[in-house]
Amino acid sequence: MLCLLFFMFSNNRxxxxxxxxxxxxxxxxGLVPFFYVLYVGFFKWNPLAVDPSMQFExxxxxxxxLIFDDVFLAxxxxxxxxxxxxxxxxxxxxxxxxxxxxxxxxxxSFFRGVHTLPLVIxxxxxxxxxxxxxxxxxxxxxxxxxxxxxxxxxxxxxADQAFWMIVIMDIxxxxxxxxxxxLAGLSALxxxxxxxxxxDGANNFQIFTYITIPMMVPxxxxxxxxxxxxxxxxxxxxxxxxGGGPGYATRxxxxxxxxxxxxxxxxxxxxxxxxxxLYITIVICWLLYSVMVSRxxxxx
Amino acid sequence: xxxxxLLGKIGSTIIWTILTIITLFPIYWxxxxxxxxxxxxxxxxxxxxxxxxxxxxKNFTKPFIDGIYADYLFNSIIVATSNAVLVTILALxxxxxxxxxxxxxxxxxxxxxxxxxxxxxxxxxxxxxLLFSTVFKFGDxxxxxxxxxxxxxxxxxxxxxAIWLLKGIIDGIPKELDEAMVVxxxxxxxxxxxxxxxxxxxGIAVTSLLSFLFAWNEYLxxxxxxxxxxxxxxxxxxxxxxxxxxxxxxxAAVALVSMIPALIFLFLVQRYIVAGLTFGAVxx
Numbered sequence: 001m002l003c004l005l006f007f008m009f010s011n012n013r014x015x016x017x018x019x020x021x022x023x024x025x026x027x028x029x030g031l032v033p034f035f036y037v038l039y040v041g042f043f044k045w046n047p048l049a050v051d052p053s054m055q056f057e058x059x060x061x062x063x064x065x066l067i068f069d070d071v072f073l074a075x076x077x078x079x080x081x082x083x084x085x086x087x088x089x090x091x092x093x094x095x096x097x098x099x100x101x102x103x104x105x106x107x108x109s110f111f112r113g114v115h116t117l118p119l120v121i122x123x124x125x126x127x128x129x130x131x132x133x134x135x136x137x138x139x140x141x142x143x144x145x146x147x148x149x150x151x152x153x154x155x156x157x158x159a160d161q162a163f164w165m166i167v168i169m170d171i172x173x174x175x176x177x178x179x180x181x182x183l184a185g186l187s188a189l190x191x192x193x194x195x196x197x198x199x200d201g202a203n204n205f206q207i208f209t210y211i212t213i214p215m216m217v218p219x220x221x222x223x224x225x226x227x228x229x230x231x232x233x234x235x236x237x238x239x240x241x242x243g244g245g246p247g248y249a250t251r252x253x254x255x256x257x258x259x260x261x262x263x264x265x266x267x268x269x270x271x272x273x274x275x276x277x278l279y280i281t282i283v284i285c286w287l288l289y290s291v292m293v294s295r296x297x298x299x300x
Numbered sequence: 301x302x303x304x305x306l307l308g309k310i311g312s313t314i315i316w317t318i319l320t321i322i323t324l325f326p327i328y329w330x331x332x333x334x335x336x337x338x339x340x341x342x343x344x345x346x347x348x349x350x351x352x353x354x355x356x357x358k359n360f361t362k363p364f365i366d367g368i369y370a371d372y373l374f375n376s377i378i379v380a381t382s383n384a385v386l387v388t389i390l391a392l393x394x395x396x397x398x399x400x401x402x403x404x405x406x407x408x409x410x411x412x413x414x415x416x417x418x419x420x421x422x423x424x425x426x427x428x429x430l431l432f433s434t435v436f437k438f439g440d441x442x443x444x445x446x447x448x449x450x451x452x453x454x455x456x457x458x459x460x461x462a463i464w465l466l467k468g469i470i471d472g473i474p475k476e477l478d479e480a481m482v483v484x485x486x487x488x489x490x491x492x493x494x495x496x497x498x499x500x501x502x503g504i505a506v507t508s509l510l511s512f513l514f515a516w517n518e519y520l521x522x523x524x525x526x527x528x529x530x531x532x533x534x535x536x537x538x539x540x541x542x543x544x545x546x547x548x549x550x551x552a553a554v555a556l557v558s559m560i561p562a563l564i565f566l567f568l569v570q571r572y573i574v575a576g577l578t579f580g581a582v583x584x
Contacts, residue, residue: 014488015401019409022394022463025455030416033427036435040427100316105309111316114323116570119577120562122517124534128555132333133326138548140329140345172323177577184574222578233420236519240538254422254520261426262524274423285418 034278041271048265062272071248072273075256076280082163082252083231086170090227091220093171094178101183115176123173127240130169134241155242159249162242166250169237174230178223185219186212218292225288232281253277334359334552341548359553363536369554372536376516376558379447379532383454384512388504390455391462392470396496398463399470400478410463417460425524428453432525445526453521458511465510465576469503470496506572509565516561533558 041062043054066072101112118126134141134153142153155162193211202210235254238244244251244259251259257277261270333341335351337358363369398406433444443449473496481491497504519534526535537558540551569576 012401012403015397015403018393018397018488019403022390022413022459023409025390025452026413026416026459029428029453029456030419033424033431036431037423037427040430097319100312103308103312105312105316107313107316111320113566113570114320116566116573117323117327117563119573120513120566121559122519122534122562124517124519124537125555125559125562128537128540128551129326129330132330132548132552132555138333138341138345140347143345172326180574181578226578229418233422235422236534254420257422258425258524261429267426267430270426274426278419278423281420281423282415282418289414289418 037271037274040267041275043268045268046265047267054268062269063276065269066272066276071251072253072256074248075251075253076277078163078248078250079232079234079252079254082167082170082234083228086167086174086231087224087227089167089171090175090178091223093175094182094223097175097179098182098186101179102186112180115179117176118173119176119180121173123234123236124240126169126173127237130165130172130237131241134165155246157246159246162246162249166234166238166241169241170231170234173237174227178227181223182216182219185216189215221288221292225285225292228288229281229285232284330552330555333548334556336549338547338549356549359549360557363550363554364557369533369536372531372533373557375447375530376532376534379450379454379530380512380515380561382447382451383458383515384508386451387455387458387462387511388508391459391466391507392492392496392500392504394459395463395466395470396492399467400475410467413460413463416456417464419456421457421520424456425521428521429524443525445528445530447530449525450522450530450532453525454515454518457518458514461514462507462511465507466500466503469500473499502572506569506576509569510573510576513562513565516558 040054042056042059044057044061045054046052097115101108121129131139133139134155136142136154136156145151145153153161155165189212193215194207197207197211233254234252235258238250238252238255239258242250244255253273254277257270257273260266260273329345329347332347332349332351335355337356340346340350340356364373397403398410403409429444431443432449433442436443443452477495478491481495486494516532517534518532519538522530522532523535523538526532533554537551537554540546540554
């Protein structure tokens with residue numbers, strides 16, 4: 001606030017006046033919660049316990065517990081595994097589809113329009129759609145798989161099926177984003193290198209690996225950055241489809257925190273988890289962001 | 301060469317037809333479920349489009365007329381609209397400041413707003429829950445379970461997004477135009493009203509529509525920070541999971557209704573959606 005007051009009287013007064021509501025709101029709903037959760041993370045606090053008050057159990061007590069908390073560490077590992085797996089599939093599928101959209105074929109804009117549809121659907125609705133589609137007893141997918149392939153799909157019981165069901169759902173939901181972004185990037189590429197390469201007699205594969213991929217790196221980094229950031233946060237769809245089960249099979253970090261905080265009421269431990277989760281996400285994103293920014297600067 | 305091209309065209313069309321079926325089939329099934337009675341849903345799934353013959357309207361009337369879901373829908377509309385308006389106005393002001401003035405630390409402010417968008421909401425639900433229900437108190441009024449609380453809260457992810465998107469647009473308006481207006485004696489308000497808003501109108505429209513969409517789609521924070529009075533439609537949708545013996549027809553109907561804004565926006569902002577979702581880093 002002092003800082004703000006000081007600048008009120010300097011010549012950038014108008015700028016700070018224009019910025020102040022944004023900064024104020026982001027402080028209230030962004031910065032204050034962050035420091036609050038940092039603070040709560042140092043206490044043992046369970047409002048349902050015999051002693052419902054906050055107790056100080058030594059510096060970093062909760063964090064020391066978390067280091068040996070297998071379930072929490074497994075949930076982080078699961079989230080990272082999920083992000084990498086979905087990223088791999090979405091990126092490769094999206095790249096192929098984007099390349100195919102560069103040439104013209106009948107009904108292209110219709111196909112593209114339908115492909116955009118999943119992007120705007122809420123995650124929770126995507127979860128519902130997949131629940132209706134794949135749940136035992138109602139959904140057509142288990143029936144079709146059973147009748148034509150003799151494969152039993154019951155992700156309520158099978159842990160691997162549950163995990164891969166979430167992966168498939170995420171691919172269904174977010175491949176269009178990758179496709180459209182890469183398509184935008186591909187259409188903006190300069191044509192000269194392609195022409196020179198063709199004159200020099202390069203084949204399609206060489207053109208792809210030596211021209212398309214290197215020129216697409218900035219767009220690819222943006223896509224990877226946004227997809228990783230969002231898939232590390234995944235909660236809604238999973239909550240709707242499997243509720244984190246069966247067992248711990250789809251308990252991603254967000255869901256794990258939810259269960260610890262709102263079912264078991266481990267406020268202190270949950271805060272420490274939130275901080276670690278935040279830290280891991282920010283570190284991964286920050287690394288990619290700095291790569292993104294430094295590449296952008298090199299180009300200028 | 302010609303044959304190769306023709307084969308490529310046929311191949312692309314076939315692949316895209318299959319993809320379109322994969323995309324639309326689950327949605328088609330949801331529509332089917334929403335038009336059927338529980339008895340009709342029992343047993344082997346019938347994929348025949350029965351909604352041309354008869355629709356079980358009770359799936360829609362039960363939650364939205366007899367039930368509480370009309371309130372949820374109303375809350376969603378209020379929260380998403382107010383949030384979109386608030387975010388657009390604030391972001392326009394903030395972006396103008398970041399774009400036109402040389403501020404000490406404007407890069408850091410920019411990055412800080414960005415981290416708000418990167419942070420996973422699950423990490424913030426506990427502190428926000430505690431702050432909203434116990435700390436942010438004004439007499440009897442707490443932010444917990446109020447629409448105001450949600451409207452302010454959604455600024456966390458919508459404001460950074462809107463600032464990112466608008467920055468590219470406002471940077472594109474030449475500074476000389478503002479300076480010319482200042483020389484003519486215009487104040488800041490006139491500059492906004494007569495210059496920035498008309499020139500950036502398409503960008504502003506896209507920003508507010510996408511902000512509306514994100515606020516409409518948000519689930520996790522809405523479900524932890526509301527209990528009765530401010531519940532939005534996504535939280536209502538999730539309530540179907542916990543009840544025993546889910547009424548699938550009603551659930552499909554609610555999901556279908558909550559998809560409507562998304563479908564409308566698809567037609568309005570399809571061209572800008574790539575720029576929107578990549579914060580303008582990739583032009584669509």
